[in-house]
Amino acid sequence: MTEKRVYIFGNGKAEGRADMRNLLGGKGANLAEMNLIGVPVPPGFTITTDVCNEYYAIGKERVVELLKDDVTKAVQHIENLMNSKFGDVENPLLVSVRSGARASMPGMMDTILNLGLNDEVVEGLARKTGNTRFAWDSYRRFVQMYGDVVLGMKPTNKDDIDPFEAIIEEVKEAKGVKLDNELDVEDLKELVKRFKAAVKAQTGQDFPTDSHEQLWGAICAVFDSWMNERAILYRKMEGIPAEWGTAVNVQAMVFGNMGDTSATGVCFSRDAATGEDLFNGEYLINAQGEDVVAGIRTPQQITLEGSRRWAALAGIDEETRAAKYPSMEEAMPEIYKELDAIQTKLENHYRDMQDMEFTVQEGKLWFLQTRNGKRTGAAMVKIAMDLLRQGMIDEKTAIMRVEPNKLDELLHPIFAKEALAKAKVIAKGLPASPGAACGRIVFFADDAAKWAKDGHKVIMVRIETSPEDLAGMQVAEGILTARGGMTSHAAVVARGMGKCCVSGAGMLNINYKERTIEVDGLTLKEGDFISLNGTTGQVYEGQVTTKAAEVSGDFADLMDLCNKYSRLQVRTNADTPHDAQVARNFGAVGIGLCRTEHMFFEGEKIKAMREMILAETSQERQKALQKILPYQKEDFKGIFRAMDGYPVTVRLLDPPLHEFVPHDDKGQQEMADAMHVSLDYIRKRVESLKEQNPMLGHRGCRLGNTYPEITQMQTRAILSAALELKAEGINCRPEIMVPLTGIRYEFEAQEKIIREEADKLFSEMNTSIEYKVGTMIEIPRAALTADRIALHAEFFSFGTNDLTQMTFGYSRDDIASFLPIYLEKKILKFDPFQVLDQNGVGQLIKMATEKGRSVRPDLKCGICGEHGGEPSSVKFCHRVGLNYVSCSPFRVPIARLAAAQAAVEDTL
Known part of the structure; x- marks a missing residue:
């Protein structure tokens, strides 16, 4: 102190x-x-x-x-x-x-x-x-x-x-x-x-x-x-x-409420919603600062251009605008010039977009605050890239200026043009925070929280928001207010949260007691659907169809800049060609985890899979596996094709077998009919697969070692798919990953099966393809004995979900019973399944990487758990020298930016 x-x-x-x-x-x-x-x-x-x-x-x-x-x-x-x-x-x-x-x-x-x-x-x-x-x-x-x-x-x-x-x-x-x-x-x-x-x-x-x-x-x-x-x-x-x-x-105190030569306002050196290099803001004559930010009075625009934009959105003609709602540039021209000069001075001094509060007392301008302004994800990217192009910051600063998690906003769906053409516009307000949002109308914060908890998407509708509404705003898809401007509480907080927001839609008559909105004879009740366009300020009746976002413009330029500085590569976790293509479009340079079990849960595939699991003999299993093989091969071909030229790590079957079998009477009867056996036989087989603790039971490489025919089938499906595509000119780079290795000999047994099946396939097809065999390190013992496992494994992929579970001794399925209390009491700083535990789990990753590379210097190491898209975890992976992280497709840009920032931080 x-x-x-x-x-x-x-x-x-x-x-x-x-x-x-x-x-x-x-x-x-x-x-x-x-x-x-x-x-x-x-x-x-x-x-x-x-x-x-x-x-x-x-x-x-x-x-x-x-x-x-x-x-x-x-x-x-x-x-x-x-x-x-x-x-x-x-x-x-x-x-x-x-x-x-x-x-x-x-x-x-x-x-x-x-x-x-x-x-x-x-x-x-x-x-x-x-x-x-x-x-x-x-x-x-x-x-x-x-x-x-x-x-x-x-x-x-x-x-x-x-x-x-x-x-x-x-x-x-x-x-x-x-x-x-x-x-x-x-x-x-x-x-x-x-x-x-x-x-x-x-x-x-x-x-x-x-x-x-x-x-x-x-x-x-x-x-x-x-x-x-x-x-x-x-x-x-x-x-x-x-x-x-x-x-x-x-x-x-300086007073904006001393008459017509006094005013108060909030302004931004750039547009906080879009990032455009436009000075903008709002003011009120004869008012105090809280009047602007509280949204009690809808303020006027500071610049003439902003005033005309606002009038166009509000449907006000130019003559009426100039007479009733003049900009500060028109009403107080000398003060405006001084204000404009100072906002430029402040932005140049801080080299960032400024959010400023000011008061005019009887013709004298006073500044009450400046700060680096809250901004949307899109604005954050644009402002960083514009400041770079304008020579105000360098490339490294531009990379550091963007918060990785804010990129998530740029990946949200947007309204499809064809859907907008058919949508019914019921109101217009100010485009306070961009994006597309659809949901059910709710009026109060506690109701929003309850509806969202019950699985409903909601739009929070208020006359004006106050800080007490924060809990509702947090869970809402979007926020709509009848009062307030671009600098009101709703607008500022929504932009900071990345929520779509339309403010100041004054034509809405909101009745809290009746829980209704009335506009031009139309009455909407709580629970009715509306859609918000935070980019244009339009409000639509009902649900409007959305489409996926794209990486383009400043976003694409930022990603190119990240590539220039990153050492750590970013792959994706993808189990379908669609997910693989989405991730590739977002810049993923391979697949770090393809979960083969996710390919079985549809149509005829699941029947064949269940047939294989419920079989009692190796011959019966092999017969069922021959039915699965063509399905698996086609799935792999789609994924390899989407990732042409990039490595694809395929994890062999991992979950306990009981997850695949039917537990209801109808499903068990279907299997009995398909296998031509009795219902009683199926019931007994399903019962026999039950385990007291299945996550520590018969799963992972234990399946492949007790049922080697499963590993043989999957190896053949992976490599035959790659060979067939090779003949088409597709560059496949398969990596076969053995899950849940804890003992060196477990891996050796699986590797032997894989390589023998590969050699047999290559001989049959009279051709071959390069491939790697590696393992997931997700058991603490594997990390402790990594130098022994690396004698055979060509790569390590750290499955941080299971590694966290086994290191802490926490069940992922049951953690909700105590985690909130642990976080509240600060026993834990973060949920370890969301943010990598660097002091415990992280040290196992670091040690296993070092041990593995002590016997195999070219050992490729990465992570493929949920932590692969969490920025602080990505930066840790950079520091300990991993080659890549792998994450879900929509987190790829976030991981790419975090990887670049980690590299830049090394130089600061």
Whole structure:
């Protein structure tokens, strides 16, 4: 813990800087940096993230005591620069209190604006500014925010809106107005009075009037919000450690709600949804920042081009747009020029797309925040490649700028053009986050979670979203809101999550109580299907057909760049020609795992397979295997053809035989009829195959060694398929993999069967083909004795699913009973079946690779478990010198990027 707990900034000077984000949080570090490069920033101070950890370690009272002197001095620093006094009636200083973790968590933690007001100070503020309406508008906002955040005001049930919002709606209805800014001074005074009464009624305490008491309440509330439900959920989704903590930023207030020469807004130096190099954003005249991000009022566009785009989407003609919804570029041209110049300066300084918040107070521009903006996967790729082409970053930086898992968004299906031509458009909104989404309408977060758990795809529909909706947004296919702009909470969080989102579809009449949407005479109920096009902002009735995505444009360029730097190759796990072709299109350079058992579960194949399993003698088995052989051969031919020129690793039969036999009366009767035996015979044979622990029983190479005819048939099917394709000019590179080897002699016995059958086949066909024989290392003993196994095996493929299971002693099928508790209690950091355990399982991989290569230096090693597409696991495989990873087809680009990043990290 550093002794310094509070860092001040202001007037072009700062005690912090951009590279101190771990200590000052992203917001605090960037506020300091903006001061240092000459951007106008209201003065303030930052309480460090270390203090947040102290807060939870030693308690609130002790932390307040430790901070008191430093905070008092820091407040005096703001007072001196702003020439006003905190808590003073005649010349009051008001402050904002905001969170600021090192990783951006938009909307997850709490903010309080206009802090320092009470019944006397508000009158002084009115006299000082000569603007009574502004003073009381600020006061009602403060009471509302402080009541929500610090005093814990909550709706009484989920169908209720916020209690303060309910009061506002009542006052507006009585006054006959629609917007908050249409309320006059007396209305605002009435709101404050009723807000305070609501606080007293619900909390049993009076609203605090002492400014210092208010400040400490707000500071502690921000620290408390680090552990609120939505922040915890967001950290879990984004992999942000709880021990990082949040900083607290206290700044002098600047006011966007002082009249028509004041405004507030959010802007981006590039399009956060598409990545286009277009300055864009939204603003509101006579408003405060929360009005924009909360989505309560649909804001106007900053640029003229953006305004015209918005109007076109909303169906508004140019004359109406210019008169009623002018851009900032038109309404405040001088401020716009300054804003445009500073956003360019900030992007050039940080060399990345910036997300900025600003306020205009009576014609003066102030910046409240800048950060590297949240963006969609498509935008992430485009921005990285554009910045590279523009000379702002180099190739290695471009590779490191893209998060591997975000590529998954580019691989999601998109709407088929022919389906869109027939689809019925029922509404238009803003294209807040691109993609295609179809699902059933739900209105509340807990319902979304329940429906999704029951297997339904859902679209979360809200008037506007709040951070409390995060759990529903997480499970939804897409998000649709009636209010809010491109910078609203829904839009920002959706982009960060890679969710399709359409916001600000104002023509929708959403009724929470009835659970309906009404638009142009059409009524849709909860559970009805709708489809969202997050790229165009269109909303369709019913389900619209989708098609697979393609690797092209900037995505393809990024993949080419990855090839330039990667050492680790990426193969795929594929059992069908279709999957093999998909993976090849995504850049896979071979198949690392072809599971032959997956080829048996259809039509006549399964009957022949069951016949073989239920046979009692070797002759009967061989007879059934002769029926299977042509099916297997055709399957292999399709896969070899799809992977022309690339290696294909085929795993011999692995699962316990009982998985293939029928366990129901109907299926057993069918087998009895097909085999011309009695039902009783089939029942007894099925019963005889049962095992107490089948995953540790008669499976893997144990099958091939007890029933060598199975290995003979599969070898013949693999190699005869390759030979027939060779005659067609197809370059086949078969690799035959023996599963579940634990003892060197198990492998030797299987290798002998394979090579004898191969020699016999080559003699019969009077031709041959090169092939390899290797094994899966998925038993800890195999890793320990890898140097002995490598005397015969030509390659190792680490089956990390089983290796994890056997190393931990965890059953993959039963882990759900304790894993969530282990993760919650931090006994485990990650699910070891999703993220490779580098300290245990990883060390077995490292040791087995080194031992194997000590006797066979050219031993090829790779992994083919689920970890082959998980970025941190891929990087580990690079570090220990594996030749390849193999993963499912749609994870191939993710693995390719992770492999390139691993190589780049070696040079940094």
